[in-house]
Amino acid sequence: MRTAYSVETVRAAEGELMARLPEGALMQRAAAGLAAACARLLIRRRGRVYGARIVLLVGPGDNGGDALYAGARLARRGAGVTAVPMDPARMHAGGLAALRAAGGRVEEAVPARADLVLDGLLGIGGKGGLRPAAAALAERLPHGAPVVAVDLPSGVDADTGEVAGPAVTAEVTVAFGAYKPGLLIDPGATLAGALHLVDIGLSLDAPDVEVLQHADVARLLPVPAPSSDKYRRGVVGVVAGSAQYPGAAVLAVAGALRGGAGAVRYVGPAAAADAVLARFPETLIGRGRVQAWVVGPGLGDGRAGEVAELLAQDVPVLVDADGLRGLDAGALRDRSAPTLLTPHAGEAAALLGTDRRAVESGRLAAVRQLAELYGAAALLKGSTTLVAAGGGPVRVNPTGTGWLATAGSGDVLSGLAGALLAAGLSAADAGAVGAYLHGLAGRRAASGAPMTAQEIAQALPEAWRDVRRG
Ligand SMILES: NC(=O)C1=CN([C@@H]2O[C@H](COP(=O)(O)OP(=O)(O)OC[C@H]3O[C@@H](n4cnc5c(N)ncnc54)[C@H](O)[C@@H]3O)[C@@H](O)[C@H]2O)[C@@H](O)CC1
Numbered sequence: 001m002r003t004a005y006s007v008e009t010v011r012a013a014e015g016e017l018m019a020r021l022p023e024g025a026l027m028q029r030a031a032a033g034l035a036a037a038c039a040r041l042l043i044r045r046r047g048r049v050y051g052a053r054i055v056l057l058v059g060p061g062d063n064g065g066d067a068l069y070a071g072a073r074l075a076r077r078g079a080g081v082t083a084v085p086m087d088p089a090r091m092h093a094g095g096l097a098a099l100r101a102a103g104g105r106v107e108e109a110v111p112a113r114a115d116l117v118l119d120g121l122l123g124i125g126g127k128g129g130l131r132p133a134a135a136a137l138a139e140r141l142p143h144g145a146p147v148v149a150v151d152l153p154s155g156v157d158a159d160t161g162e163v164a165g166p167a168v169t170a171e172v173t174v175a176f177g178a179y180k181p182g183l184l185i186d187p188g189a190t191l192a193g194a195l196h197l198v199d200i201g202l203s204l205d206a207p208d209v210e211v212l213q214h215a216d217v218a219r220l221l222p223v224p225a226p227s228s229d230k231y232r233r234g235v236v237g238v239v240a241g242s243a244q245y246p247g248a249a250v251l252a253v254a255g256a257l258r259g260g261a262g263a264v265r266y267v268g269p270a271a272a273a274d275a276v277l278a279r280f281p282e283t284l285i286g287r288g289r290v291q292a293w294v295v296g297p298g299l300g301d302g303r304a305g306e307v308a309e310l311l312a313q314d315v316p317v318l319v320d321a322d323g324l325r326g327l328d329a330g331a332l333r334d335r336s337a338p339t340l341l342t343p344h345a346g347e348a349a350a351l352l353g354t355d356r357r358a359v360e361s362g363r364l365a366a367v368r369q370l371a372e373l374y375g376a377a378a379l380l381k382g383s384t385t386l387v388a389a390g391g392g393p394v395r396v397n398p399t400g401t402g403w404l405a406t407a408g409s410g411d412v413l414s415g416l417a418g419a420l421l422a423a424g425l426s427a428a429d430a431g432a433v434g435a436y437l438h439g440l441a442g443r444r445a446a447s448g449a450p451m452t453a454q455e456i457a458q459a460l461p462e463a464w465r466d467v468r469r470g
């Protein structure tokens with residue numbers, strides 16, 4: 001499990017630790033870890049640190065200070081280090097003195113050639129996108145030189161991953177004390193590249209954000225026991241599709257069958273049921289007992305009554321797509337069985353009474369609000385799918401790929417996550433594990449070329465195997 005902490009939490013932990021340590025000790029720990037990571041990268045690329053040309057982009061705050069002290073350490077190992085300040089009048093004084101003492105230089109223009117660039121423009125004190133002076137430096141990086149971001153790629157919002165203007169794209173980000181949410185959530189996550197954590201001795205409690213990895217997902221997968229029967233494995237009921245959208249029923253059932261349920265029961269119009277049976281003869285048709293319902297994909301208009309009826313039952317329910325229209329927040333909050341809502345940004349905006357742009361620009365806040373307002377687990381689909389529940393850490397899915405943005409892909413996810421609910425996972429776990437497997441299957445199915453939603457479902461068994469192999 002990878003975890004991340006908000007700027008407020010990190011600053012509080014830093015404050016506590018700094019009060020007990022000599023001045024500057026934390027920055028020295030950070031700079032030592034940063035210099036070691038840079039040295040490893042240089043050795044991998046060119047065999048040694050000695051003789052490497054290193055450019056430091058230096059902002060006005062402590063982020064620039066880290067870069068300067070790390071630059072000094074690398075200069076002492078024989079690298080040629082040039083610092084380029086965002087504002088020559090505002091540079092960390094101690095860091096600058098250390099760099100100069102180690103033989104480093106300061107120049108106003110970014111050198112044309114380098115073996116490595118350290119982005120020390122802005123860290124957790126950065127607000128908004130890069131302002132013009134910083135953007136001008138970031139836009140003139142030496143061609144082909146790898147960029148190591150100091151704590152955070154400059155221009156990325158540490159708490160949300162939002163990028164409000166120009167920003168640095170890093171090959172590696174060396175984070176101090178803790179990952180920040182913006183390193184794990186797109187677009188920030190993509191700009192951050194590979195992540196490396198330097199322990200500076202912070203003590204931190206519950207994270208704000210967490211990311212599951214193979215081992216975490218493997219522990220949650222509902223693998224049948226020797227004594228299992230199909231009812232114990234879980235029966236998932238799918239209420240999806242309509243005369244107009246029969247395909248949604250087929251895709252949701254496909255996801256559910258691959259989701260580890262013992263059986264899938266389909267409830268819907270005859271035309272859709274025929275389409276489901278033609279593809280999946282193992283499907284049970286018509287109402288009956290289930291361990292979880294999936295309701296919504298391709299339902300069409302005017303079905304809110306049916307959705308409310310399912311929500312009145314004391315079984316777990318996943319609500320997606322058309323099922324999300326006109327939900328009664330009070331009724332949802334009163335439910336005692338788990339509920340999982342799986343909107344995309346547009347549906348989330350309608351549920352929150354805001355517009356899509358507001359959701360897109362503040363995805364972390366939006367998913368938390370959804371969970372709170374509806375008293376449910378909320379899975380917000382998109383380039384990094386987020387899952388929130390009960391005020392706990394927000395789960396960020398790391399397996400997504402843009403290839404998943406294909407019609408019907410969400411229908412497969414709802415069937416899959418519904419089957420996990422039926423197998424007994426909590427709503428938050430079903431959402432997070434579902435999104436994880438869905439992303440892996442999408443990568444498997446696409447492997448660099450377009451694929452269809454049906455192929456995502458077909459690749460789910462391979463995704464399970466990948467996860468179980470570790
Ligand atoms: N606080 C600590 O104990 C430690 C902090 N460390 C480093 O300190 C960093 C935070 O340092 P600071 O709080 O000084 O903040 P930063 O160095 O991130 O930046 C703050 C400065 O940048 C300017 N600025 C903000 N947004 C800008 C924008 N969009 N364009 C241009 N300029 C902008 C502000 O005016 C301010 O002067 C961390 O990210 C980390 O690198 C590490 O040394 C470890 C210890």
Ligand SMILES: Nc1ncnc2c1ncn2[C@@H]1O[C@H](COP(=O)(O)OP(=O)(O)O)[C@@H](O)[C@H]1O
Pocket residue numbers: 321344380381382383384385400401402403404405406407408409410411412413438
């Ligand atoms: N850029 C992207 N990167 C990764 N995953 C994406 C991206 N865009 C969409 N997705 C995923 O694709 C699926 C689309 O679902 P949805 O929006 O419900 O579409 P549909 O209704 O056509 O099935 C979701 O799982 C979503 O998270």
Ligand SMILES: [K+]
Pocket residue numbers: 063119120121122123149150151152153154
């Ligand atoms: K930075």
